[in-house]
Amino acid sequence: xxxxxxxxxxxxxxxxxxxxxxxxxxxxxxxxxxxxxxxxxxxxxxxxxxxxxxxxxxxxxxxxxxxxxxxxxxxxxxxxxxxxxxxxxxxxxxxxxxxxxxxxxxxxxxxxxxxxxxxxxxxxxxxxxxxxxxxxxxxxxxxxxxxxxxxxxxxxxxxxxxxxxxxxxxxxxxxxxxxxxxxxxxxxxxxxxxxxxxxxxxxxxxxxxxxxxxxxxxxxxxxxxxxxxxxxxxxxxxxxxxxxxxxxxxxxxxxxxxxxxxxxxxxxxxxxxxxxxxxxxxxxxxxxxxxxxxxxxxxxxxxxxxxxxxxxxxxxxxxxxxxxxxxxxxxxxxxxxxxxxxxxxxxxxxxxxxxxxxxxxxxxxxxxxxxxxxxxxxxxxxxxxxxxxxxxxxxxxxxxxxxxxxxxxxxxxxxxxxxxxxxxxxxxxxxxxxxxxxxxxxxxxxxxxxxxxxxxxxxxxxxxxxxxxxxxxxxxxxxxxxxxxxxxxxxxxxxxxxxxxxxxxxxxxxxxxx
Amino acid sequence: xxxxxxxxxxxxxxxxxxxxxxxxxxxxxxxxxxxxxxxxxxxxxxxxxxxxxxxxxxxxxxxxxxxxxxxxxxxx
Numbered sequence: 001x002x003x004x005x006x007x008x009x010x011x012x013x014x015x016x017x018x019x020x021x022x023x024x025x026x027x028x029x030x031x032x033x034x035x036x037x038x039x040x041x042x043x044x045x046x047x048x049x050x051x052x053x054x055x056x057x058x059x060x061x062x063x064x065x066x067x068x069x070x071x072x073x074x075x076x077x078x079x080x081x082x083x084x085x086x087x088x089x090x091x092x093x094x095x096x097x098x099x100x101x102x103x104x105x106x107x108x109x110x111x112x113x114x115x116x117x118x119x120x121x122x123x124x125x126x127x128x129x130x131x132x133x134x135x136x137x138x139x140x141x142x143x144x145x146x147x148x149x150x151x152x153x154x155x156x157x158x159x160x161x162x163x164x165x166x167x168x169x170x171x172x173x174x175x176x177x178x179x180x181x182x183x184x185x186x187x188x189x190x191x192x193x194x195x196x197x198x199x200x201x202x203x204x205x206x207x208x209x210x211x212x213x214x215x216x217x218x219x220x221x222x223x224x225x226x227x228x229x230x231x232x233x234x235x236x237x238x239x240x241x242x243x244x245x246x247x248x249x250x251x252x253x254x255x256x257x258x259x260x261x262x263x264x265x266x267x268x269x270x271x272x273x274x275x276x277x278x279x280x281x282x283x284x285x286x287x288x289x290x291x292x293x294x295x296x297x298x299x300x301x302x303x304x305x306x307x308x309x310x311x312x313x314x315x316x317x318x319x320x321x322x323x324x325x326x327x328x329x330x331x332x333x334x335x336x337x338x339x340x341x342x343x344x345x346x347x348x349x350x351x352x353x354x355x356x357x358x359x360x361x362x363x364x365x366x367x368x369x370x371x372x373x374x375x376x377x378x379x380x381x382x383x384x385x386x387x388x389x390x391x392x393x394x395x396x397x398x399x400x401x402x403x404x405x406x407x408x409x410x411x412x413x414x415x416x417x418x419x420x421x422x423x424x425x426x427x428x429x430x431x432x433x434x435x436x437x438x439x440x441x442x443x444x445x446x447x448x449x450x451x452x453x454x455x456x457x458x459x460x461x462x463x464x465x466x467x468x469x470x471x472x473x474x475x476x477x478x479x480x481x482x483x484x485x486x487x488x489x490x491x492x493x494x495x496x497x498x499x500x501x502x503x504x505x506x507x508x509x510x511x512x513x514x
Numbered sequence: 515x516x517x518x519x520x521x522x523x524x525x526x527x528x529x530x531x532x533x534x535x536x537x538x539x540x541x542x543x544x545x546x547x548x549x550x551x552x553x554x555x556x557x558x559x560x561x562x563x564x565x566x567x568x569x570x571x572x573x574x575x576x577x578x579x580x581x582x583x584x585x586x587x588x589x590x
Contacts, residue, residue: 146566280544295545300565303549309562312553329549365546372527 001041003169003254004208011038016194016261024186028160031183031262035165039128046127049101053094053130054155054162057137060090061144061151061158087145091138098134101126106346129169131343133162135293140176142297149177157184166258170251172269172289179266187263195485197260199477202492204253209496211456212246214449215239217436223407226416229435231426233417237400240407242457245273248287272464277391279360279398290343294336303332322369330362337361344406349414353405360398515580521554522576531576538570548573555579561586 001008015034019027040047063086071079105121112119140161143149152158161180222229222236229236249270259266267289276282283291302308308328316324334355341354364371375382401418408414433441436449477485522531526547529537537543543551551573552563561583572582 146564148566280546284541284544296565296568299545300549300568304552304563304565304568309556313557316557325550325553326546328553329546332549333546368546 001038003251004205012258012261019187019262020189024188027186027262028157028184031164032156032160035160035163035168038165039163039168042128043125046125049097049125049127049130050133050163052097053133053137054159056090056093057141057162058152058155058158060086060141062153064141064144065151083145087141090141094134094138094141098130100124101130103342103346110348132171132173133168135173135290137162139173139293139297143176152176152180160184164259164264166255167266170248170255171287172252172255172267173293174267174289179264182264185263190263193263194261197257198489200257200260201254202257202489202496204250204255204257205496206456206492207246207250207253207460209250210246211453211460212243212250214453214456215243215246217438217449218430219243219407221435223409223413223417226408226413226420229429229432230420231424231429233420234425235427235430236417237403237407237421239453240403241274241396241400242453244403244406245270246456246460272468274396274399275392275464275468276395276399277388278364278395279357280364282395282399283357283361290340294340298339299332299336302335303329308332323366326366330366333362333365334358347410349405349408349411352411352414353402356402356405515576517558518555518580518583519576521551521558522579525550525554535575535577537575538573543573551579555583559583559587 001011011034015030019030022030036047039050064083067079067082067086074082101124104124108119108121140149144151152161157180160183161174161176164174164179164183167174218232219236219240222232223240226233252269256266256268269288271285271288273282273286276285308331311331312324312328314324315327318324319327335358337354337356337358338351339354340357341350341352344350344353380387404414404418404421405411408417429435430450431443431446436446438445438449480488519531522529526543529542534542538548548568552568555561555563563586567582567586572578
């Protein structure tokens, strides 16, 4: 069931109305039932994987707690070893399932190309949202393992934590500590909250339909026919910047808006990423819940591991204090972004995408003291607006380089497009017959679509500037009378499909494939 | 404590560590700086941190960091 469909809207309306009509103590059960209905509507077979992941993590939580209770009789050391065995097995089962389903064919294909022969591939199902609920579940068991949270004893309550339907397909990746308590709480109807949710859903649809889906038509043509549209490589990647942000953050806005209707605040996943002043800052603003997940569950554990500590000490002795201190962090960074790349998909281009990000962050971290010295020597005022604008533009260029790997069919195509981006520019190619599948190749229609995208981006930019300056949306909307606000919401709901490229895109989201 | 402030100034200069209590909340220290501090704490004070110790409460101020170091020294 697509997030952009009448069926889905009706589904949400029924779920919300019923949620506030039934006794409050049954609200979480209502959410669980609707979550499973939603998931089953995408395919009955894939429910098995969701149930498997839920069962494994639920049991692991209880086993970890049981082990801890025996600490006084069996001793700390023995219990630590036992807990380690339990968590290792749980993570192997959780990530093993994800790995087999998502990466087996990629590995077989890579082995085949190395051996120069074709290796038969498996026809695996890739359950929707598996990467998201696997990461969320793994985070939970690690939190229990580290003693950051107590395990949930009620299996059905726990099942809701794993399957809460708005966030199941594309996140945000929730934390048990903050999400579970909201899911199980009793919520009263709150008109202001409902309005906030509706507004957020409409804003998400605006980003998705007006910006992402229109831009997608150009992106698909340009990235799919690299040589034919060689003069549009730069426009292609800029359009992809707009598409990806509109698609993913728009989807998250819809998801968060729906959760808001149920009285639940999901973690924020975006904070105006194209205003980032460095790649590190970009990852603090883009797909935030994946970034913090990676930081807490991979980056810190690797960096603080005994073997990394030993390596750091050796590096200090041989390479000096500064490099010795920074090198282990750089390596941990590269490992994290390698995982981020692999998480994005089973293809070499995603591995290059991850490594590129890891290397840029790692190297800039290593060279930070040198950069500070250069800035001082050149008398650069790093608190000034000029420097900030330079940093934002520099980061935007660096991010766009990574988008070539993300969107191109493969690494050679990405490199070819990068070359075209700096050596060729032919705006007239935008009006080539067939570049968009709508409008019967009429240049006026193409102009209209471009104008729509630019209008969408301009609105997004203005809103983002307001948000960057700390103005909340409530302050802006409060000045408009309630009746007029409602009229605007209805008008927007009807205008959006007209501005969007609905006949072509059919409402799919990029990150729902993960 | 003085030694700790020296470490902080070496890793991320230009901050008043005596008074600042929002090193993490205001994103003054990023994960790179945090781990550089951890590495120095291990080297200078002989303490070893685990992922559970990496929380804002322990890193928001020099005072909180010093408290954590003393706690870890007592535990070891």
